[in-house]
Amino acid sequence: MKQLSLCLLILLAVSLTTSAAYEKVKPKLELQEIQEFIGQWKGVGxxxxxxxxxxxxxxxxxxWKFTKQDSALVYESxxxxxxxxxxxxxEDGVYVARGVNADGKKIExxxxxxxxxxxxxxxxxxTLPSRISFRTVAAGKRMVVSFERKLSAALYTRLGEVGATRKGSMFGKGVQEVVCIVSGGKGTMPVTFEGKTYYVCCTGCRDYFNENAAEIVAEYRMKQLKN
Structure with missing residues (x-):
């Protein structure tokens, strides 16, 4: 009976540890779902x-922006x-965007x-805009951003829309894209470690790689072996 109780306690401890570890990485995993946004864009509004x-x-x-406390994606225009x-x-099951609008006012x-x-x-x-939506099309090579004003509880009207193209996009068939070693997104910037070249998707990932290159490369190589 004592052995059974001990086993149950061990299983509970492992479960709690696993759950805590998942909750710690969950925000980054959710942000990876929209990391296709990463890159430089230019378009017509x-x-x-x-x-x-x-x-x-x-x-x-x-x-990407990484700190010891959290991870975030930063949009600048x-x-x-x-x-x-x-x-x-x-945070708490939703995406939270804090920033500044065109009038210099803080928005959330x-x-x-x-x-x-x-x-x-x-x-x-x-404060405006009341609602913003981001979506990519054409296999992530184009982005449409819509800005809206709220008229009533369920009614919004358009303020404007920007249709942008990712800088450096190639629309030809058979184009292969490299992967960011940090985030798994589309690699666009070369970085090196021990004489070998890897790629990252943005300056945030570049800085994070430069500070933690050995750890990141070791994890990357382990994944390569598993594949």
Whole structure:
């Protein structure tokens, strides 16, 4: 009986440890679901879909940011018509985006990905935009960003939309893309360790690699052996 109780205690301890470990990495795993956003983008903004009147050119970029406390994806568009920057984290089961709008006011939006994979973020305050959605098309080579104003509890109207292309995208058939050794996203920047070249997807992953290269490469090699 004592042995059975001891076994149950051990199983409980292992279960709790596993659960705690998963909760620690869960935010990063959820952010990896939208890491296709990472990269530099340039496109055309429209106030009304299909009309060039009032149109503008907008550039933006997404990258990883790692700290000892958490991980986040950062969106920056210095000349953005509606939003200048957002820091997207995953908290309490939802994506949380905190940043600054075009008027320099602080904003906070929360939301989830819908069934199509589009990230929809809603602002509970009166500041604009009331809702932002991000989605990629054309195998991740194009991104559509929609900005909306809230009219009522369930009704929104368009502020504008930006259709952007990832810089450096190649649309030809058979194009092979390398993988970021840190996040598993699309590798675009070379880094080296012990004379060998690897790739990362953004400056955030580059900095993290440079600080933890031995550990990251060892983990990468273990995965390669398993495959």
């Amino acid at each position: 429209q106030l009304k879909r299909g009309s060039t009147q009032g149109g503008w050119i907008e550039e933006s970029h997404w990258e 210095p000349k953005g018509k509606f939003v200048k920057e957002l820091r997207v984290s995953f 939006l929360r939301g989830k990905r819908d069934d199509s994979g589009k990230l929809v973020l809603t602002n509970a305050e009166m």
